[in-house]
Amino acid sequence: MMEKFNVIVIGSGSAGGTLAARLSExxxxxxxxxxxxxxxxxxxxxxxxxxxxxxxSGAVPGHPNNWGYVGNLTPELPYSxxxxxxxxGSSSLNGCYFIRGxxxxxxxWVEAGNTEWSYDKVLPYYKKLENDLNFGETEHHSGEGPVPIYRELEKPYSVTKAFYQACEELGFVWEEDKNAGGEPGYGPVPLNAVDxxxxxxxxxxxxxxxxxxxLVVSGETLALRIIFNGKQAIGVEVERKGSKEIIYGDEIVLxxxxxxxxxxxxxxxxxxxxELEAAGVEVLHHLPGVGKGFTxxxxxxxxYKPKQALGPDEQRDNLQAVLNFTSLGSEHPGDLEIMPMYKAFGEAMLGGSGSKFKGVTDIIRRPNQTLKSMKGISKRRFIQQALHQGDLFIVVGLQYSKGRGDIxxxxxxxxxxxxxxxxxLENEYDLSRLREGMRLTxxxxxxxxxxxxFKKLTEIDDATLNDDDKLNAWMRSHLATAIHASGSAKMGPSDDPNAVVDQYGKVHGxxxxxxxDTSIFPQVPSRGPAATAIMVGERIADFIKESSKEESEITID
Incomplete structure (x- = not known):
């Protein structure tokens, strides 16, 4: 007898695990x-x-729990x-930064035609997912959700206190609760981490x-493609235990x-x-926005080299403080972010310590996987990071980029x-704001x-910092990504030629x-998307529940 499910969810990450749990209620x-x-x-x-x-450590190339994608940050800079x-999913690998959009x-999002995603409508779902260990039950928070959220308010590290004081000296506002919808400023980072x-x-x-x-969880099961009857999704072709099979379902959720x-x-x-025809794939439905315009x-x-090493008690959390602020003349509040890290590169990525080459040694304990994963990426940048992995560093992030990516x-x-x-960094607007963030740091x-x-900067000198062209070149060669890709199958109304799903998450046509998941975001949030991805799982679970009711007014377009 053919086994069939009411809903098949592909991916157990921030949104998928959340959605499967709620639907199985x-x-x-x-x-x-x-x-x-x-x-x-x-x-x-x-x-x-x-x-x-x-x-x-899961972000290191070759780790068995890392898909190990290679993306081109610029045409000259491939990146793991x-x-x-x-x-x-990625909630098992990330930095535990848990700040809401x-x-x-x-x-x-609403201006793009997604009225169901106003702040007032998503706030209950942000609250539903969290157990805020600092604030508990308030107007902005819940103390009963599945994800514990903690920020260090009582005993911040000494270097955190110095960061806060420096931000105050420079005129920025204190933002104690980054998840309360206040004015961008400096304050503690909420983390989905406890002890x-x-x-x-x-x-x-x-x-x-x-x-x-x-609820059935099937690990080591690779989804290969969706199966259709006409334009009705009816199942998923998967590979598990070395063989292919089709699993059938009434609703399929990517x-x-x-x-x-x-x-x-x-x-x-x-x-x-x-593009589908060029790749040899039979076209079921022309939807040109798939993979296009992600942010x-x-x-x-x-x-920088520190004057004094941080002790183990000041490295329990690699993240603790952050400054969110608006660049000069920007129409996008909080479009820049400055965040100190409390572990050197090698320790942050590998959880170890020791000589400056220890990180390299630890990585090549999996030589075949590592070399395969690093194929095509910048070896020069990898060597730079290895040589300077004893340094501490501050991340300068552009939180609202004009540039758009393509898959x-x-x-x-x-x-x-x-x-x-x-x-x-293909336009001056993005370059100028990132320069501003660098110089403020x-x-x-x-x-x-x-x-x-602070003892001294490494890898950059004053002459480079003070010259726009030189700083542009330095940033392009030292560029990284927060790995917050969003909007590769964005939501929007059916008359938006680039929209892939409607505001309920249903694929157009x-x-x-x-x-x-984060692929439906019209634009990546100006804070990291981890909390928002879980919120999307919560919200779309309710949309799917509502759509299954006969009296629902939500229809497939």
Whole structure:
């Protein structure tokens, strides 16, 4: 007898794990959650390096739980882009930064035709997901959700205090609660981490409900394409245990992330007709916005040698403080971000310490995987980071970029990654604001408050900092990305030629197919998208529940 599910969710990450958990609250709804990476039903078996909130070892090229995408930040700069391939998806790999999108972000979403995504309408879902350990039940927060959120308010590190004092010296406002919708300023970073342990959506949403008989989690199951009857989605072709099979479902939800979700749409015949035909894929539905116009947060890391080493008690959390501010003349509030890191590069990525080459040694403990993952990326930048990995650094991020990226299908083989072009820093507007952020960061480092900690800058000199052209060249060569890709299958009304889904997450022109992850954001939020991705899982779960009711007014377009 053919097994069939009411809903199949592809991807167990920030949105997918959340959505599967909420949909399975209805005992009559059979839900299948597919994860390409391993599943860990017992939280104690979860890889310990991925639970360490102060490290991001999963982002290292060659890590078995990292998809290891290669994207071109500029035509000259290929870059290894980490995405989670494990229960919890990228919430198992990220930096635990958990700041909500702002009211201004959601105002832009509404202006793009998505009235269901106003700040007032999403706030209840932000509250629903969180257990705020600092503020508890308030107008802005909840103390009952599955994700614990903590910020260090009582005993910030000494260098954090210096950062705060420097920001105050420079005239910025104090923002104690980054999730309360206040004016951008400096303050503590909310983290989805408790006592140094990263809490991913697998731990927060899925493992606590394993007893539900109507929820099936299938790890090590690679989705290859969506199966259709005409333009009705009816199932998913997967590969597991070395063989291919088709699993059938009434509703299919792509929550595979900003790269995988559009990739699966294109492999299934949904996308630009010309590009699909060029890649040898039969066209099911021409939808040119698939993979086009995505946004992210370009950033650079400004390294410095400290006067004194931070002790282990001041490195439990790699993130603790952040300054969000608006660039000169910008119409986008909080379009720049400055965030000090409390571990050197090697320690942050590997969770270790020791000689400046220890990080390199640790990486090549998996030589075959590492070399394969690094194929095509910048070896020069990797060597730069290795040589300076004993330095501390501050991340300078452009939180509202004018540039847009593209994802292009190059093969009909699901195991061949698409071409990813970020198109970063192609316009003067983005360059000028990132220069402003760089120079302000140097002011902070050279402030009176930072004198006990700052010794000298590394990799950059005053002549470069003071010359626009030289600084542009330096930023382009030292460019990184926050890995916050969004908008690769963006939501919008059907008369928007670039929209892929409607504001409920349903794919335009297709029945029974939804997308719920950062790929549907019209624009990446001006704060990191982790909290917003989980919120989207919560919100679209309710949309799917509503759509299944006979009396619902929501219809497939």
């Amino acid at each position: 209805d005992a009559d709804r059979r839900v299948l959650l597919i994860e390409a990476g391993p599943d860990y039903p017992d939280s104690e078996d979860f890889p310990q390096d991925l639970l360490n909130a102060s490290a991001m 882009v980490a995405r989670g391939k494990i229960l919890g 702002t009211k201004a972000d959601f105002d832009r 140094g342990m990263r809490i991913n959506t697998g731990l927060a949403y899925i493992n606590p409900i394993r007893n539900r008989s109507n 929550s595979a992330g900003a790269f995988n979700s559009p990739h699966l749409l294109m492999l299934s015949g949904i996308g630009s007709k010309e 992210d947060h370009p950033d650079v890391q400004l390294g 292009t299908l190059t093969s009909s083989d699901p195991k061949v990654q698409p071409k990813i072009d970020y198109n970063y 140097v002011e902070i480092l050279k402030s009176e408050a930072f004198k006990p900690y 297709i029945n029974g197919l939804w997308v719920a």
